[in-house]
Amino acid sequence: MTTTFFNEIKQELQAGVDQKKHPFGFFTLGTVGLDRLARLRMVMLRAVGDDLQLVFYSDKRAKKVTHIKENNKVSLLFYHPEKFIQLKIEGIATIHSNFEGKHTLWNILAEDAKKNYSTSLAPGSTIKAPENIKYLDDDNHFCQIKVEPFKIEYLKIQSPSHIRVRFSKNNDDWVGEYLVP
Numbered sequence: 001m002t003t004t005f006f007n008e009i010k011q012e013l014q015a016g017v018d019q020k021k022h023p024f025g026f027f028t029l030g031t032v033g034l035d036r037l038a039r040l041r042m043v044m045l046r047a048v049g050d051d052l053q054l055v056f057y058s059d060k061r062a063k064k065v066t067h068i069k070e071n072n073k074v075s076l077l078f079y080h081p082e083k084f085i086q087l088k089i090e091g092i093a094t095i096h097s098n099f100e101g102k103h104t105l106w107n108i109l110a111e112d113a114k115k116n117y118s119t120s121l122a123p124g125s126t127i128k129a130p131e132n133i134k135y136l137d138d139d140n141h142f143c144q145i146k147v148e149p150f151k152i153e154y155l156k157i158q159s160p161s162h163i164r165v166r167f168s169k170n171n172d173d174w175v176g177e178y179l180v181p
């Protein structure tokens with residue numbers, strides 16, 4: 001039954017949020033902007049919703065946000081090196097910069113994390129030296145990005161044969177199929 005693997009995916013993703021040092025705490029996010037080039041970067045998994053909506057934080061001036069506004073289809077890549085599990089997730093991203101509870105979320109963010117979303121200049125701006133970074137006093141560009149997955153591919157590398165399962169969202173249901181690895 002593919003359900004076992006689906007449950008494992010849910011558990012491991014949630015562990016990525018709950019457990020310090022869990023390898024799913026960070027993932028590679030792929031976006032494609034207007035120039036049709038894949039852009040990859042690491043982000044931190046902040047929350048997992050009931051139907052596997054995945055949440056991370058960003059500065060709303062970041063390139064990834066521009067890309068998502070141009071093309072909201074994104075890819076996520078997770079890897080668990082002890083369990084040899086790879087998850088490839090495709091989904092639709094939405095940007096939330098004014099949402100209920102933003103103030104509360106902001107207040108519980110670590111001070112170092114807050115700095116990531118409060119630079120005076122936009123992320124990616126050129127500066128003469130790292131000491132030249134300036135921060136806004138009472139303002140920030142914090143946003144939440146939610147990804148609603150429509151496809152999840154699970155791969156477990158093992159002997160004698162690997163396990164590859166594709167889950168596709170059909171209306172509100174997830175349908176799993178085994179694939180040749």
Ligand SMILES: Cc1cc2nc3c(=O)[nH]c(=O)nc-3n(C[C@H](O)[C@H](O)[C@H](O)COP(=O)(O)O)c2cc1C
Nearest residue numbers: 026041042043044056057058059062063064065124
């Ligand atoms: C371990 C690690 C975690 C990161 N987490 C985040 C994150 O949660 N959100 C974020 O916007 N950038 C995060 N970054 C920085 C991004 O990888 C990226 O360099 C930055 O956001 C600019 O990306 P962009 O220009 O494509 O938007 C992280 C980088 C590393 C190495």
